[in-house]
Each structure stands twice: as C-alpha cells, then as structure tokens.
Amino acid sequence: MFSKLPQTGDFEKAALPHLNELYRTAARLLGDGATAEDVVQETYLQAWKSFARFQPGTNCRAWLFKILTNTIHHYRRGWFNLRRVKDSEEILEHTATGAAPIPERMAQQEILRALGRLPSDYRAAVLLADVEEFSYKEIAGLLGVPIGTVMSRLSRGRKLLREQLGELAQSYGIDPDATPDSKPDLTKEGGA
C-alpha cells in the first residue's frame, strides 16, 4: 500500500531538516528573501530528482549545500528564470525586525549588513566555514575551487568582516545573551 508515497517520505525526512540552514545561507548570499525562497525550492526539486542516486548514510547536508551552491551559480548566470521577479528586499527587512529587544537586534542587523558588504565569493566562504561549519576541504568541494582558494577567500573575508565590526565587537557583550560590562579575561590568569 505504500507503493508511491514512501520515497517522497524518505526524501522529506532526510532533506527537509536542513531547510532553515539552506534558506538562511541562500538569503545571505543573494541578499533577497524572495529569490532565496525560489532558489531553495529549486534546490529541493533538483535534489528530489537525483535522490535515487543519493547514497543513504552519506552526508545529506553537504549534498544539499552542493546543490544549493550550483543552483545559486546557475541563477546568477541567468540559466533559469525564477517565476518571481519582484524585488522584495523590503519584505525581508520587514520580517527580520521582529519583536526582540532592540540592542541585540540592532547588533545583529549591523553584523548582517557588514556581511552583506563582503564580495560574494568571500561571503560564501565565510558563511560556509564560520556559520555552517563545513571543513575547508568540504567547502572546496561545495564551491568547486581548490582548497588554497578557499583559504585565501576566508582569510580576506574574515579580515574585512573584522575590520567592519571592529568597533561593534568591542561594544557588545561576549554573546548576544551576555551583559556588556562583564568580561573578566580567564585566559590572562591561566599561566599563573
């Protein structure tokens, strides 16, 4: 009785848990929530088409990110037309400013703005390494470039980001939940 449904079920079970990460990466790379939505949907359709070739037990997350980076690449080259052409940057802006406390939220907006100003190659490397925590080798595979290129993009991207955030990182606490004025430095006393 499960002649047709189980396969979609298997696919959804394996692939949909990664939806949020894929969408957030796409949104940061494309700078536009609506385009990200379409690119992620296209990613899932491509993944579903090749799901028969996907080996269960291998890294589903890396496989999906590989399809995502290909899809974004194709989209940027205009190889496929997305149904939606409307620029809805303001929609993303609007939904991004939820009801959270203002200082924390503002810091996050600043960070995202700084990230958005990085050249897109650098931005992709930084997102995949520092947010999605892929290894350098995996990133080389995802972006289809040599590992040395990944390292130089990371090094420049991180430096640029740090420069832009220099002031900000000092003025906000050790993480968004922390109090800003309490930072005893444990490492300083370590060798005593």
Added chain:
Amino acid sequence: MNTACETTRGHLDAYLSRELPEETRLEVQRHLEICPQCAAELETRARVRTQLQAAVRATPVPVHLEAKIRRAVRRTENAPRPRTGLWAVAAAALVIVCVALVNWLRIESNPEEAILRKTSGRLAVVLNVGLRDHLHCAVFRKYSKQPEAARQMAADLGPGFADLAPLLQAKLTGDFRIVQAHHCDAGGRRYTHFIITGGGKIVSLVLTRRRPNERLTGGIHQAGVDRFQVVGFESHDYLAYVISDLDAQQNLQLAANLAPTVREYLAAHAG
C-alpha cells in the same frame, strides 16, 4: 607584537576552525598560554564568529516555505496516487499526533526537560551540556545539605580528581563552600560535578570530556536561561561549566575565580 605573535595571529582563524596540523596547533596553543594579547585576540575572533552565527541564524525562515516545497516535490510525482494513500496519510497523521502527545506529556512531567527545551536556540547546544548536569544533580535531585567530609569527597571523586576539590575550595570567597563532589552520568555522558552552596544559592562546577564536534574555544562563553546563568569554557580535553542561580555578573566572577585552577589542574593531569 613580536614575530611569534605575528605568526600566531596568522593561524588564529584556522585554529578556531580546527584546521591546523597538530604540530602547528600545539605551537599556537603554547603561545596562547603565555601571551595574553594573542589570547585576547583569539577571544575577540571567537566572539565575532559566535555573533555572526547568531545573526545569520536569526534570519526568519518564511513559515509557508516547507509546505510549499512539499507540495512542489509531490507535484513532480506523475503517477496518480493510490487510493490507499489517503488512508496511509490519515494513519501517519494519527501516529504523529500520538507521538507528539506522548512527548508533550513526558516533557511537561519532567521539569529538567522543560527547562532544557526552553534553552534551545537561545543557548548554544554545547552550553546546554553543562546545564543538563546542574539541573539533573544539583537542582532536581535531593542531596544532603550538610557538607561532605573531605575524605568522603576524595573517595567519591577517585584518584583522578581527588586533589582538585581542596584547590577549588581555596579559590572560593565569602561563605561559598563545596558541599558535594562526585561523578555522575546524565544525557549519555559522564560528568565530574562539584556542588557549591553559599548565600542560599546553588552553584555547580561541571567538567565533562569534550566530544570532537563540541567547541567552546576563544575563552569564556556566557548565557542565561530561565533563572540560571551558564558560563562555559574549554580546557584541554574538557568542557568546563559554572552554572548557578546567581546573577550574571556574580556567576561570571565566580567562574573567573575558579577557571585558572581548573585549567592548571587539567593541564597537569592531561593525557
């Protein structure tokens, strides 16, 4: 800033990403132990990374997207669905409802899980590791409020950690006192747990072996959830946590007082 500092700075990001060859990693680590400036720089970089992660992860995902993708995927199935499919869907829905209900009942009847559940998203998973043990042993389990005798404590800790208790006690100020120390198992891992009380507050110092995918690099991390404050840091092969119902500043100060002793002890007993 000398040459050693410059070399170290060049490696700091790869160090945070655990991408350095073992030999280089050790060199960087040795330098960080003697150079407060580079250690502070590492902390700054770790902080930027944590904040970047939090900012990207705060990007709201459209609520309708998952359903839209499910529909799109299912539309590509050309063959007509068998009629029994509907029954299968109904049966699956019923199972999901039952499972959800059972989980909900279980979570609601277990205050530990209820608090841990609240922390998801707010508190990095790795900080939750320490909070779990504090809730498990110090908050929701009854233990004797009478301080354990030193001999009993040493026996409970075994040779590996027996000498640590008096060293920690020496660093505690005010009327804070170690009342219990033991090893315990919770959530599938082993913890070394010191329960400290003072001024009506309960503080836990929790040590547990770091798993390969767990990181608390770059100095100290802090978060608050419910009435608890959690401070976490990495030391050698261990994750160390100070958790309490003190306020954020006091908890951080207490952690700062204990951290050097913990680090020295783990360094001396590492391997």
